[in-house]
Amino acid sequence: MRFALLITLGIVCVFHSFQTGAHAAEVAFPGVEWATKSPLELGLDEARWEEVAQRLGSRGCAIKNGYVIKTWGAQDERSDWFSSAKPVLSTLLMFAAKEGKVANFDQRVAEFGWPLSEKDQSMTLRHLASMTSGYARPEPPGEAWAYNDFAIQLYQKTLFDKIYQGPPEETFHDPQRFGTLGLQDGFHFRQKNRRMTASVRDFARVAWFWLNRGNWNGTQVLPRAYFDDNMRPQVPRDLPLSSDAPTNDYLQIGSYGGDSNHFTTAGPGIYGFNWWFNDVGGQHPDAVTWPDAPRDAVMSLGHRGNCCVMVPSLNLVVVAADANWGDLKPGRADASLNELLKLITAAGTSETATAR
Numbered sequence: 133m134r135f136a137l138l139i140t141l142g143i144v145c146v147f148h149s150f151q152t153g154a155h156a157a158e159v160a161f162p163g164v165e166w167a168t169k170s171p172l173e174l175g176l177d178e179a180r181w182e183e184v185a186q187r188l189g190s191r192g193c194a195i196k197n198g199y200v201i202k203t204w205g206a207q208d209e210r211s212d213w214f215s216s217a218k219p220v221l222s223t224l225l226m227f228a229a230k231e232g233k234v235a236n237f238d239q240r241v242a243e244f245g246w247p248l249s250e251k252d253q254s255m256t257l258r259h260l261a262s263m264t265s266g267y268a269r270p271e272p273p274g275e276a277w278a279y280n281d282f283a284i285q286l287y288q289k290t291l292f293d294k295i296y297q298g299p300p301e302e303t304f305h306d307p308q309r310f311g312t313l314g315l316q317d318g319f320h321f322r323q324k325n326r327r328m329t330a331s332v333r334d335f336a337r338v339a340w341f342w343l344n345r346g347n348w349n350g351t352q353v354l355p356r357a358y359f360d361d362n363m364r365p366q367v368p369r370d371l372p373l374s375s376d377a378p379t380n381d382y383l384q385i386g387s388y389g390g391d392s393n394h395f396t397t398a399g400p401g402i403y404g405f406n407w408w409f410n411d412v413g414g415q416h417p418d419a420v421t422w423p424d425a426p427r428d429a430v431m432s433l434g435h436r437g438n439c440c441v442m443v444p445s446l447n448l449v450v451v452a453a454d455a456n457w458g459d460l461k462p463g464r465a466d467a468s469l470n471e472l473l474k475l476i477t478a479a480g481t482s483e484t485a486t487a488r
Contacts, residue, residue: 159447160198161349162314162337169199175482176201184450184479187472190437192452193332195340196480200333208317210329211453214389216434217328218284218406220304220319220338222261224291226346226358227309233295237261237362241286244294249382260287261405262366268392270377277367277403278374279395282381284388288326300326312353313337325388335440336451342430343442343449363430366404369414373397389435398462408433408460416463423465424474433460441473448480 191205255273259265268282300321346354379392400414458468
């Protein structure tokens with residue numbers, strides 16, 4: 133690793149080199165603010181980035197090699213990220229593991245004092261992070277997949293009330309946790325279900341932390357192995373879907389937002405630790421989730437178009453709130469989300485690389 137300090141217009145960024153495929157790339161991290169470069173300075177097509185911004189609308193930003201290359205809308209406006217906040221919960225689980233607050237990611241949830249039913253006694257933290265816990269559903273843990281916001285409510289309450297046992301904002305912004313990222317606007321948490329509000333420029337810092345697998349400014353804040361082991365599909369491709377049955381919230385904890393089986397049935401093969409991956413899925417065995425995106429693309433998907441995409445092979449992050457991301461429809465080249473990711477991929481690929 134080599135480090136250099138750049139001070140420009142009061143903005144401090146630290147650079148380091150790392151290997152992406154066969155090529156070394158110089159990567160920046162934000163200081164007080166994000167440093168900026170034009171798409172042209174990084175060999176990118178400015179017109180394509182304008183098209184990305186127009187397609188998404190609302191507000192958002194694009195990060196390439198650690199520089200902001202495109203912004204649109206209010207960068208400091210905080211809003212609810214809905215289910216895009218779920219990977220933040222799983223990152224807090226990683227911090228808990230690092231700090232010894234949990235034994236491992238497969239520790240049983242019952243060990244934290246929840247009076248779980250006999251059926252749910254084998255439920256683990258990993259089950260909660262991958263929508264296979266069976267909470268409020270008829271199946272035992274690990275036996276079926278359901279996009280389950282009652283289970284996510286159990287997840288966040290386990291993290292904040294049982295594991296950290298402190299106010300969510302203090303837990304999150306601790307200088308040894310997400311406070312390391314130097315957030316400009318800060319994350320705020322709703323009292324009822326601890327859903328998170330944040331600005332696009334702060335959510336981009338979190339996504340850049342994910343893309344760099346727990347490294348920030350050359351410091352490995354979280355063990356890289358946590359990301360290598362868990363930032364991949366956790367749900368078996370052939371896992372059955374949960375059966376049609378009413379929600380049984382026997383702990384009376386309520387929901388994180390939606391029902392115990394809603395939004396999509398596409399999770400097997402492409403979901404894990406609350407991220408969505410570009411892989412072959414149980415419902416699309418002949419195609420990856422987004423056929424026209426790089427295979428290493430990873431997304432967080434939130435209600436009302438609150439999403440982010442990370443493409444490590446391109447050192448690229450795009451974050452947009454209340455935006456027009458389109459429909460998931462995994463495996464379909466004609467899906468609006470796939471078409472958008474195709475455009476983002478083209479916009480994020482340097483013209484010299486394309487010519488090569």
